[in-house]
Amino acid sequence: MTADLIDIHPDVRAALDAGRAVVALESTIVTHGMPHPRNVETARAVEDDIRAEGAVPATIAVLDGRPRVGLSAADLDALVARPDVAKASGRDLAAIMARGGSAGTTVSCTMRLAALAGIRVFATGGVGGVHRGAEETWDVSADLAELGRTEVAVVCAGVKSILDIPKTLEVLESQRVPVIAYGTDAFPAFYARDSGERADHRLDTPEEIARAVDLHLRLGSGTGLLIANPVPEADALAPAEIDGIIAEAIDAAATQGVSRKDLTPFLLERIATRSEGRSLATNIALVRNNARLAARIAVALAGGSAER
Ligand code: PSU
Numbered sequence: 001m002t003a004d005l006i007d008i009h010p011d012v013r014a015a016l017d018a019g020r021a022v023v024a025l026e027s028t029i030v031t032h033g034m035p036h037p038r039n040v041e042t043a044r045a046v047e048d049d050i051r052a053e054g055a056v057p058a059t060i061a062v063l064d065g066r067p068r069v070g071l072s073a074a075d076l077d078a079l080v081a082r083p084d085v086a087k088a089s090g091r092d093l094a095a096i097m098a099r100g101g102s103a104g105t106t107v108s109c110t111m112r113l114a115a116l117a118g119i120r121v122f123a124t125g126g127v128g129g130v131h132r133g134a135e136e137t138w139d140v141s142a143d144l145a146e147l148g149r150t151e152v153a154v155v156c157a158g159v160k161s162i163l164d165i166p167k168t169l170e171v172l173e174s175q176r177v178p179v180i181a182y183g184t185d186a187f188p189a190f191y192a193r194d195s196g197e198r199a200d201h202r203l204d205t206p207e208e209i210a211r212a213v214d215l216h217l218r219l220g221s222g223t224g225l226l227i228a229n230p231v232p233e234a235d236a237l238a239p240a241e242i243d244g245i246i247a248e249a250i251d252a253a254a255t256q257g258v259s260r261k262d263l264t265p266f267l268l269e270r271i272a273t274r275s276e277g278r279s280l281a282t283n284i285a286l287v288r289n290n291a292r293l294a295a296r297i298a299v300a301l302a303g304g305s306a307e308r
């Protein structure tokens with residue numbers, strides 16, 4: 001059904017056909033979330049982390065009008081070299097495909113394509129959510145709507161405090177998306193291990209999380225799951241170190257009238273620059289940490305047989 005719509009890399013195709021573990025990865029983090037060349041280096045390191053755990057990585061993007069599930073090294077280089085590379089959420093896919101464009105895929109778009117390909121586990125850094133001041137701007141990421149209707153487990157490090165975390169958790173609750181924290185009662189806040197909010201559920205092993213994912217899907221829940229994995233202690237940033245930088249970035253966005261799909265990339269870029277790379281190092285560490293957990297969940301879901 002989807003063969004004429006998306007290109008699935010042969011390694012990914014073979015793993016899916018054999019029922020082996022596959023982990024989807026997004027690409028907006030590469031095209032709009034990190035500076036070059038750290039973006040490409042990180043994308044490759046994350047794929048290696050997933051392979052080391054015995055799963056097959058499937059980085060998802062749109063290249064010259066074709067959605068790709070699984071990118072070769074050359075595809076990744078081509079993606080970042082396209083001068084007009086777009087940021088695609090799920091709703092943008094059709095128009096970008098129709099004009100033959102290229103795009104990094106956000107969490108919402110990556111979930112859509114992963115689900116079409118039959119992939120149930122996806123790793124990223126942070127998902128989008130309800131922006132601070134949303135009562136004025138109505139800025140709520142399409143990631144939350146997609147989580148409310150697409151059956152994929154998304155492993156993240158919580159959400160950044162560029163967002164309104166309590167409101168984001170309220171929308172996830174309304175959307176029937178379970179929020180499961182790994183090894184902690186707290187909902188993590190990306191750079192920090194604890195947002196001050198509690199997650200709905202705590203599970204302590206990848207196997208237990210895999211069981212919950214399997215049950216959620218078999219119950220016909222019809223939604224995704226958010227698996228929140230706190231940043232490793234050694235890589236976390238002190239709130240005092242980052243909160244002022246985030247507040248300054250939000251003020252600058254408001255002053256410059258940055259809105260809609262440009263807002264999140266603007267904030268990420270400004271925070272990375274103003275923190276002199278400390279936020280970037282944390283970002284890279286937590287994405288890799290999420291990839292490893294996602295791979296372990298995918299291996300457990302596939303029946304525990306890692307490819308080693
Ligand atoms: N948050 C991060 N890093 C990111 C993103 C969000 O900490 O790279 C990216 C993800 O691709 C996410 C997207 O799906 O931004 C959300 O964008 P928006 O807020 O415009 O929905």
Ligand code: MN
Pocket residue numbers: 139140141142260261263
């Ligand atoms: Mn938005």
